[in-house]
Amino acid sequence: MKNVLGLRCIDCHKELPVEAGTYTCPGCGSQGGILDVEYDYPEINRMTSREQVAQSKDYSIFRYLPFLPIRQNAALYEQRSAYLRVGWSPLYKPPGLGKSLGMSNLYIKDDGQNPTASLKDRASIIAVIKAVEEKAPTVACSSTGNAASSLAGSAAAMGLKSVIFVPSRAPQGKVAQLLIFGATVISVQGSYEDTFRLSAEAIARFGWYNRNAAINPYLVEGKKTVALEIAEQLNWEVPDWVALSVGDGCTIAGVWKGFKDLYLAGWIDRLPKVLGVQSTGCCPLVDAFLEDRPWRPAEEKTLADSIAVGVPRNPDKALQAVRESGGLMVAVPDEAILDAMRELGRTSGIFGEPAGVTGMAGLKVLVNNGIIGTAEKVVAIVTGNGLKDVRNAIKAVGEPLKVEPSLQKLMAKLEGRL
Numbered sequence: 001m002k003n004v005l006g007l008r009c010i011d012c013h014k015e016l017p018v019e020a021g022t023y024t025c026p027g028c029g030s031q032g033g034i035l036d037v038e039y040d041y042p043e044i045n046r047m048t049s050r051e052q053v054a055q056s057k058d059y060s061i062f063r064y065l066p067f068l069p070i071r072q073n074a075a076l077y078e079q080r081s082a083y084l085r086v087g088w089s090p091l092y093k094p095p096g097l098g099k100s101l102g103m104s105n106l107y108i109k110d111d112g113q114n115p116t117a118s119l120k121d122r123a124s125i126i127a128v129i130k131a132v133e134e135k136a137p138t139v140a141c142s143s144t145g146n147a148a149s150s151l152a153g154s155a156a157a158m159g160l161k162s163v164i165f166v167p168s169r170a171p172q173g174k175v176a177q178l179l180i181f182g183a184t185v186i187s188v189q190g191s192y193e194d195t196f197r198l199s200a201e202a203i204a205r206f207g208w209y210n211r212n213a214a215i216n217p218y219l220v221e222g223k224k225t226v227a228l229e230i231a232e233q234l235n236w237e238v239p240d241w242v243a244l245s246v247g248d249g250c251t252i253a254g255v256w257k258g259f260k261d262l263y264l265a266g267w268i269d270r271l272p273k274v275l276g277v278q279s280t281g282c283c284p285l286v287d288a289f290l291e292d293r294p295w296r297p298a299e300e301k302t303l304a305d306s307i308a309v310g311v312p313r314n315p316d317k318a319l320q321a322v323r324e325s326g327g328l329m330v331a332v333p334d335e336a337i338l339d340a341m342r343e344l345g346r347t348s349g350i351f352g353e354p355a356g357v358t359g360m361a362g363l364k365v366l367v368n369n370g371i372i373g374t375a376e377k378v379v380a381i382v383t384g385n386g387l388k389d390v391r392n393a394i395k396a397v398g399e400p401l402k403v404e405p406s407l408q409k410l411m412a413k414l415e416g417r418l
Ligand SMILES: *Cc1c(COP(=O)(O)O)cnc(C)c1O
Pocket: 118, 119, 120, 146, 147, 213, 245, 246, 247, 248, 249, 250, 251, 252, 306, 307, 309, 353, 355, 356, 383, 384, 385
């Protein structure tokens, strides 16, 4: 990996070499010491360029291979047609949604279009490639649901076993995915915090490859590809804002890392602001940001299960990302999340899960109170597909018209509706 210089601790800034089994900074203990991957940007520019990427017919995250911390010419990479196709999700500019929000430059990056239907696929494929590089036969993680289903999917594609810990509240669609992909699924009767703790103990005990996102510094690198794609899809003209939901904080940290890498490599000439959004039912990072104090554990009282994270695992990276970018954080109530699901679906044909549309719900608040201008160029990332959580979708839109099989009865029901 000539493109990678090493790992750097985000807390004490100590540099560490890339080594199998190094996940966090040994000096900073288990509560901090999250690492960042550092690149040799002149080397990346010897390996690739904007022009070369534009010519690439590889419509997956591997079109940016020199920006990724994996072996650059491994046999693994050559057999790639066997892996799931991750990335290169569409960037839409839906006119109906723009009109509905009163915005003239609003884009939606639909990451629900990934193979297991969430942005998490971008991280999981890197985890599985690293596991193969390190010759680990089994991968494991704890997850609110999507990290789990995506890990199980990528593991199945590459012939690895997976052991997955989810809280018992995980929506059925996500649990069904896990079982279909052949994972050993452990449904923990407790919160996400309990689930995470049990998985960490078991991973240490059994020596599985650890896909717990905050702990594993390579996963944010997979997630950052969403930013690389946004930049390329906008012809390298950086948006003013990128809005997305926040749970553990890895995704927002990844988005920021992606833009920073492009900036440091000289591929873009400025950086966006990032808007991080949580539900008012569980918003430890929004509270820490707005009150400018360390985060405190919160209850997990939101229907947006993917971001119901009371004890975030990557709080420092997330808060650093928002602050460095000059961005903002905001919390929205669950009703606003359900409204956003409905509004997005009706104006653009895109179906997001609750956490998938929370970024858009927060954006709406900031546009309504004038903090984000109506002409600013904004990308809202839809991080997961609505089919994963049909129960909450029905909550957002209600039941269908029920009618007996008679045209007359149908006409009576439709009266005044069309
Ligand atoms: C995991 C997830 C998030 C939040 O990502 P974090 O890294 O936990 O902040 C948001 N939306 C969806 C759909 C997710 O699965």
